[in-house]
Amino acid sequence: MKTFLTATCLSLFMLTTAVSTGFGADKVLNLFIWSEYMPDEVLADFTKETGIRVNIATYDSNEAMYAKIKLVGKGYDLIVPSSDYVGLMRRQGMLIPIDVNKISNFKFIAPQFTNQSFDPDNKYSVPYMWGSTALAINTSLLPAETVQQTADLWKPELKGRLLLPNDPREVIGLGLKTLGYSINEKDPKHLQQAFEKLRLLKPSVRVFDSDSPKQAILSGEVSVGLMWNGEAFIANKENKMIRYLYPPEGFSLWLDSFCMPKGAVNIDAAYRFIDYILQPKVAAYLSQSIGYSSPNTGVSEYLPEEMKNNPIVYPPAQDAVRGEFLDSLDENTMKLYEQYWIQIKSK
Amino acid sequence: MNESLFFRRLLIGTTWGWVCLLALIPYIILLGVSWLQPGTDTLVLPTITKENYRHLLSPEVFTITAESVLLAACTALLCLAVGYPFAAILANAPAKLQPPLLLLVMIPFWTNSLIRTYALIMLLKADGLINTALIRTGLLTEPLQLMYTPFAVFIGLVYTLLPFMILPLYAALKAVDPKLLEAGRDLGASWLQNFLKITIPLTMPGIIAGTMLVFLPALGMFYVSDILGGARTMLLGNYIRDQFLVFRNIPMGSAASITMTLAMGLLLLLYYLATRRSGGRVMR
Amino acid sequence: MNRWVRWGYAGGIYLFLYLPLAVVAVFSLNNSKYSLAWKGFTFDWYVRLWNNTDLMTTAFHSLVIAASAATLATLLGTGAAFILHHYRFPGRHALFGVLFVMMMSPDIVIAISLLLLFLALFLPLGFITLLIAHTALCVPFVAITVYSRFHGFPTDIVDAARDLGANEYQVFRKIILPLAAPAVVAGWLLSFTLSLDDVIISFFTTGPDYEVLPLRIYSMVRLGIKPDVNALCVVLMIITATALILTRKLLKEKT
Numbered sequence: 001m002k003t004f005l006t007a008t009c010l011s012l013f014m015l016t017t018a019v020s021t022g023f024g025a026d027k028v029l030n031l032f033i034w035s036e037y038m039p040d041e042v043l044a045d046f047t048k049e050t051g052i053r054v055n056i057a058t059y060d061s062n063e064a065m066y067a068k069i070k071l072v073g074k075g076y077d078l079i080v081p082s083s084d085y086v087g088l089m090r091r092q093g094m095l096i097p098i099d100v101n102k103i104s105n106f107k108f109i110a111p112q113f114t115n116q117s118f119d120p121d122n123k124y125s126v127p128y129m130w131g132s133t134a135l136a137i138n139t140s141l142l143p144a145e146t147v148q149q150t151a152d153l154w155k156p157e158l159k160g161r162l163l164l165p166n167d168p169r170e171v172i173g174l175g176l177k178t179l180g181y182s183i184n185e186k187d188p189k190h191l192q193q194a195f196e197k198l199r200l201l202k203p204s205v206r207v208f209d210s211d212s213p214k215q216a217i218l219s220g221e222v223s224v225g226l227m228w229n230g231e232a233f234i235a236n237k238e239n240k241m242i243r244y245l246y247p248p249e250g251f252s253l254w255l256d257s258f259c260m261p262k263g264a265v266n267i268d269a270a271y272r273f274i275d276y277i278l279q280p281k282v283a284a285y286l287s288q289s290i291g292y293s294s295p296n297t298g299v300s301e302y303l304p305e306e307m308k309n310n311p312i313v314y315p316p317a318q319d320a321v322r323g324e325f326l327d328s329l330d331e332n333t334m335k336l337y338e339q340y341w342i343q344i345k346s347k
Numbered sequence: 348m349n350e351s352l353f354f355r356r357l358l359i360g361t362t363w364g365w366v367c368l369l370a371l372i373p374y375i376i377l378l379g380v381s382w383l384q385p386g387t388d389t390l391v392l393p394t395i396t397k398e399n400y401r402h403l404l405s406p407e408v409f410t411i412t413a414e415s416v417l418l419a420a421c422t423a424l425l426c427l428a429v430g431y432p433f434a435a436i437l438a439n440a441p442a443k444l445q446p447p448l449l450l451l452v453m454i455p456f457w458t459n460s461l462i463r464t465y466a467l468i469m470l471l472k473a474d475g476l477i478n479t480a481l482i483r484t485g486l487l488t489e490p491l492q493l494m495y496t497p498f499a500v501f502i503g504l505v506y507t508l509l510p511f512m513i514l515p516l517y518a519a520l521k522a523v524d525p526k527l528l529e530a531g532r533d534l535g536a537s538w539l540q541n542f543l544k545i546t547i548p549l550t551m552p553g554i555i556a557g558t559m560l561v562f563l564p565a566l567g568m569f570y571v572s573d574i575l576g577g578a579r580t581m582l583l584g585n586y587i588r589d590q591f592l593v594f595r596n597i598p599m600g601s602a603a604s605i606t607m608t609l610a611m612g613l614l615l616l617l618y619y620l621a622t623r624r625s626g627g628r629v630m631r
Numbered sequence: 632m633n634r635w636v637r638w639g640y641a642g643g644i645y646l647f648l649y650l651p652l653a654v655v656a657v658f659s660l661n662n663s664k665y666s667l668a669w670k671g672f673t674f675d676w677y678v679r680l681w682n683n684t685d686l687m688t689t690a691f692h693s694l695v696i697a698a699s700a701a702t703l704a705t706l707l708g709t710g711a712a713f714i715l716h717h718y719r720f721p722g723r724h725a726l727f728g729v730l731f732v733m734m735m736s737p738d739i740v741i742a743i744s745l746l747l748l749f750l751a752l753f754l755p756l757g758f759i760t761l762l763i764a765h766t767a768l769c770v771p772f773v774a775i776t777v778y779s780r781f782h783g784f785p786t787d788i789v790d791a792a793r794d795l796g797a798n799e800y801q802v803f804r805k806i807i808l809p810l811a812a813p814a815v816v817a818g819w820l821l822s823f824t825l826s827l828d829d830v831i832i833s834f835f836t837t838g839p840d841y842e843v844l845p846l847r848i849y850s851m852v853r854l855g856i857k858p859d860v861n862a863l864c865v866v867l868m869i870i871t872a873t874a875l876i877l878t879r880k881l882l883k884e885k886t
Contacts, residue, residue: 030839036851040685056685057839060849063592064834070390071746072756075839092388166578168593207495208578212465219472221494331387338594345581346407346414351799359720362711369767370729373744376751429644436641448641449817450875455648456824457871458655458864459848466651469658476654506647510824511772514817518780521813556779559734560772567737588739597743604740608732615731 027052029269032069032076034256035060037129039289046276052269069094074263078270083255084169086125087118087328095124096260102271105278112320113255113295117184118327125257126274127295129287132315132323133170134251136213136232140241141223150178150247153224154197158204163217163225165210168341169326170252171198174226177250184327188336195340202344217242228254230292233312244312246319253323255295374605381601390597399602408586412607415583418572419565422504426512426561427554429505434516435546438523449517456510464503464574471499471575495577503571511560519553520546566611583607652868659861676862683859686847690867693827693844696758700765701822707766708773708822709815713803715774716781717789734771738831741768746835756838764836765826772825773818780814781807823871 027050031038035058043054057076059065062085069079069089081089089095100106100122113127137147142161146152153162153174164171173183175194185191207216213227214235232244258274260267276282280298287294288307293314300308307313315323329337381399386392402408437448455463470476471493478490493499523546531541547554569584578585583603590600659677663670680686715726733741745767749760784807792802808815830849837843844863851860 032839035847040683055839057842058846059834060846061592063595066595067592067743068835071743071750071835075756166573205579206577209574211574215468215472216494219474219494221473331385334594338589338596341589342407342411342581342586345579345585346410354798354800354803355714355718358710358714359718361707362714362726363722365707365766365770366711366726366729368748369745369763369770370733373741373748374732376747377740377744380747432640433644436637450872451645452648453820453824454868454872455652457827458652458868459845460828461830461845461849462655462860462864463651466654469654470651506651509648511821514821515776515779515814518776518814518817519782522780522782522784552779552782556775559731560775563731563735566735567740584737587737591739591743600739600743604736608735611735612728612731 027266027269028055029053029266029273030055030057030075030077031273032057032059032065032079034058034080037080037256037290039286042277042282042286046273049276050269050272052266052272054273069261069263073261074265076261077264077266078273079259079261080128080256081125081259082326083116083118083253083257084326084328086257086259089259089261090119090124091328094262096262096264096267097123098126098258098260098271098274100126103275103278105275105280108278108280108283108296108298110295110297116255116325116327118325119257125259126278127255127257128277129290129292130253130255130295131229131292131313132246132251132253133165133226133228134232135245135247136217136225136227136235137243137245138217138220138223138239138241139243140239141220144243147224147245148248150174150249153178153204154201158224160204160206161223162201162204163207163209163213163222163227164201164205165213165226166208167210168337170210170226171208171344172337172340173252173326174198175201177247177252180249183250183252183324184329186329186333188333191333191336191340195343198340198344208345214238229312229315233291233310236312246315246322248322250322250324253325255325377601378605380598381605383598385596385598390595396598399599400606402599403603403606408603411581411583411586412610414580415566418500418504418582419562422501422508422565423512423558423562425501425505426509427558430509430512430516430557431554434513434520437513437517438520449514452510452513460507461570463506464571467499467503467506467575468494471502494575495579497576500572500576503575504565504568507568507571508561508565511564512557515553515556515560516550517553519550519556523549563611566607655861656865659858659865661858663858676858677866680859680862680866686844686859686863689842689844689847690863692841694867694870696761696765696843697823697826700762700769700826701819703762703766704769704773704822705815705819708770708818709777709808709811711770711774712777712781712811713807715778717807730771730774733767734775738829742832742835745832749836756836757841758837761833761837761841761843764832765829768829768832769822769825772821773815776818776821777811777814780811784810 029052031054033056037058038056043056047053059068062082065079065081066085066089069076086095103126106122106126109127113130114122119125135147135150135153137144142157146155146157152158164174172191172194175198176183176185176190179190179193179197181187181190181194185194206222207213209216210227212231213225214231216222217225217227218235218238229244232242235242236244258270258277260270264270277286278296280296281302283294283296284299284302287296287299288303291313311319380391382395382397384392384394384396384398437445437452440448468475472478473490473492473494475493477493478487481487482490527545527549528541531545536544567584567587569582569588572578572580572582573585587600587603587607590596590603657669660672660674661669662673662675711726711730714720715723741764745760745764749756749763754760788806789802792806797805828845830845833843834846837846844867848860848863
C-alpha cells in the first residue's frame with residue numbers, strides 16, 4: 001500500500017514536471033478569452049503562419065475575468081472584455097493603449113462600432129464580436145400581437161411566463177428602456193422609477209437565466225424571454241415559431257473587444273494576433289463558426305446568404321439604430337444597482 | 348518512547364502547519380479586508396470602517412440567510428432520509444459485493460456536476476423524459492410543472508450531495524458490531540428496538556458527519572437552485588459571490604462570509620453543548 | 632427487512648443516480664449540434680473530441696490534479712483525524728473549528744482568500760498553487776469522514792497494543808490505519824470528486840499554462856451543452872472507472 005502510494009506520487013510528480021517543462025517555444029501569446037470563442041483551427045493556422053504559439057485560458061463572465069486581472073495583473077497578453085468592462089478597465093487604468101495604426105486591418109471595422117463612449121477613439125480596444133439582448137417570443141404559445149414592445153411584458157396574461165437574464169445590468173436596463181431612459185442612466189430618480197416598475201414585473205418572472213435561456217423557451221416553460229441573440233438564434237433554428245423582437249423602446253447591445261491588460265508582455269504577438277483575426281476571411285469564418293455578428297465590413301462577401309440576411313444575427317439597419325451599448329457605471333450608481341437587485345431578487 | 352513522541356509531534360506539527368497555511372492565514376487576511384472600504388482603482392482602500400458589518404443587519408440579508416439555512420437544512424434531512432437505508436443496505440450486502448456497489452455510487456459524481464444538473468433538466472422539463480413517458484403511457488394528459496419548482500431544486504440538491512451522506516454513514520454502519528444486534532435480538536428486542544436503541548446511537552457520529560458534509564456545502568451552494576429553481580430567490584451563496592464579483596465589493600463579501608461562518612460556528616457550539624449535557628458523546 | 636424491498640430500494644437509488652448519466656451518454660450520440668432533441672445516431676462527437684487536443688490536455692490536467700490533490704488531502708486529513716481523536720493537545724478544539732470553517736466557506740471565499748495568500752507569497756500561479764488550493768478544498772472532508780470512523784473504534788485494542796510495547800507509529804500503522812481503511816478510501820474518493828468538479832477555486836488559483844477541465848466545461852455550458860462535452864464526460868467516466876478497477880485488482884494481487 002505504502003510503496004504503491006509513493007510510486008503513484010512519484011510518477012505523478014515526474015509526469016507533471018515533464019509536461020510543464022516539455023514545451024519551450026520562443027514566441028507565445030497568452031490569450032484570456034470567453035470559452036468557445038476562438039476555434040482551435042484558427043489558432044492552429046495563426047501558429048502556422050507566424051510561429052507564435054497561443055496559450056488559451058478561458059473565463060465565463062466579465063466579472064470573473066476582471067477580478068482575476070485586477071488581483072493577479074500579469075500572465076495574460078490579450079483579453080476580450082465586453083463594452084462595459086472595457087469602459088471600467090480603461091477608467092481604472094488597467095489597459096495598455098493600442099495603436100490602431102499598427103493594425104493594418106483595422107480599416108475593416110464598421111464605424112458604428114468605433115469611437116464609442118466606453119472607449120473614445122478606440123485607444124484601448126479593438127472590436128471582435130457583437131450582438132444584442134432583446135425579446136424572444138414563442139408565437140405558438142402566444143399570439144404575436146400580445147408582445148410588441150417591452151411595456152407589454154407587464155400584461156397580466158404573461159404572469160409566470162417570462163424569462164429575464166440573471167444579471168442586474170440587463171434587468172434594470174430593461175426597466176430603464178421601458179421608461180424611455182438610457183441603459184446607462186445615472187440619475188437616481190430615474191433608477192428609482194425603473195426599480196418601482198420592475199417590482200411589478202416580478203410575479204411575471206418564472207426564471208432568471210443568462211446561461212442557457214433557450215432551454216426554457218424551447219421547452220415551453222416560458223413564452224417570452226429577454227435573451228441575447230446567440231441564444232435566440234439557436235432557439236429559432238430548433239423552432240421556427242420562436243421570433244426575435246427588437247422592441248421599439250430600444251434594447252441593449254453588447255460588443256466584445258480585444259484589449260491588452262497592463263502586465264501584458266508579448267505585445268508584438270498580441271498586435272499580430274489582432275491583425276490576423278481582423279482579416280475579412282478569418283473574421284467571416286469566425287462569425288460563421290461561433291454564430292455571432294462580426295463588426296468587420298469585409299465579411300459580407302464570405303458569409304452565406306442565410307447568415308447575412310438573418311435578422312437575429314445581423315439586425316436590420318432600422319432596428320439597429322435603437323440599440324445602445326452598455327457602458328460602465330460609477331461606484332454610486334453601482335451601489336443603487338446592488339440595492340435594487342437584491343430587493344428584486346429576494347422578494 | 349522517543350519514537351512515539353517524535354511521531355506524535357510530527358503529526359501535530361504538520362497538521363498545524365497546513366492548517367495555518369491553508370486556512371488560518373487566508374482567513375486572517377479576509378478578516379482584515381472585511382473592515383476596509385472598497386475602492387475603485389485598488390480593490391480596497393486602507394480606511395477602517397464598520398459599514399460592512401452594519402450593512403449585514405438589513406432585513407434583505409436576513410431573508411436571504413433564512414432562506415439559505417432552510418434550504419440547506421431540508422436538503423440535509425432529505426439526504427439523511429434517503430441515504431441512511433441505502434447505506435444500511437450497502438453495509439449489510441455480501442462482503443464481496445460491497446466495494447463494487449460503493450464504487451457504483453461514486454462513479455456518477457465524476458461527471459461534472461453542472462453537466463449532471465443540465466441532464467436533470469432534460470428529465471424534468473415540460474417536454475422532458477419524465478413528462479413524455481407519463482403522457483405516452485396515458486397516466487397524464489397535461490405535462491407536470493416540475494422545472495422551476497422547489498421539488499426540482501431538492502431533486503437537484505439531493506442528487507449533488509447524496510454521496511457526502513452515504514459514505515460516512517456507510518463507514519459508521521460498517522463499524523457496528525453485529526454481535527450487539529444479535530444480543531439485542533436474543534434479549535427479545537424487535538427489529539425497530541434494535542435499530543433505535545443500538546444502530547442509531549452507534550452510528551450517530553456518522554449521521555452527524557454526513558449531515559455536516561451535506562448541510563455546510565449546501566449553505567454556500569447556489570447554482571443548483573439557480574438552474575433548477577429559476578433563480579427567483581437570492582441565497583447566501585449568490586449574495587457573497589455577487590459582492591465579490593458583480594458589485595466588486597470584496598470587503599463586503601468578506602464581512603458576509605465571516606459573519607456566516609461565525610453564526611454557523613455558534614450554532615455548532617450550541618449543538619455541541621446541548622448534546623454533551625444530554626449525555627451524548629458525539630463531538631468531543 | 633424484506634430482501635426484495637431492500638434491493639428494490641437500492642435499485643431505485645441507483646436508477647436515480649444513473650438516469651441523468653444515461654441522458655448524458657445518449658445525447659453524446661445525438662446527431663444535433665445543440666442536443667435539445669433527438670436527431671439521429673452519430674459517433675462524430677467522439678471523433679471530434681479525439682481531434683480536440685486542447686480539450687484532451689485540459690482533461691489530462693484535471694485528472695492529474697484530482698489524483699494528486701486527493702492523495703495529498705487524504706494524507707493530511709487522515710493525520711488530522713488521527714491526532715484529533717487520539718491525542719489531547721493545545722488548540723485541539725480550535726482545530727475542529729477551523730475544519731468546519733473550511734468546509735462551509737463558499738468557493739468564492741476560499742478562492743479569493745487563497746489567491747491573496749499566493750500573491751502575498753509571490754507564488755506564480757500554476758500547477759503548484761492549484762494543487763495547494765484543491766488540497767485545501769478537500770482536506771476537511773477527509774478529516775471529518777475519517778474522524779467519524781474512529782469513533783466506533785474499540786479502544787481496548789489500541790491499549791493492548793501499547794501495553795505490548797508498540798510505539799505510536801506502529802499503533803497507527805498496524806491497527807488504526809487498517810481499521811480506518813474504508814473511511815480513508817471514502818475520503819480519497821470524495822476528494823477526487825470535489826477536485827474534479829471545482830470551478831471557481833480553479834479559476835482563481837491557476838495560471839494561463841495550466842487550464843483544467845471544469846473551467847472549460849462550465850463556460851461551454853453557458854453556450855448550451857454541446858454533444859462533445861457529453862462525449863467527454865462519458866470518456867472521463869470510463870477512464871476513471873477503469874483506472875480504479877485496475878488499481879483495485881493490482882492491490883488485491885499484491886496482498
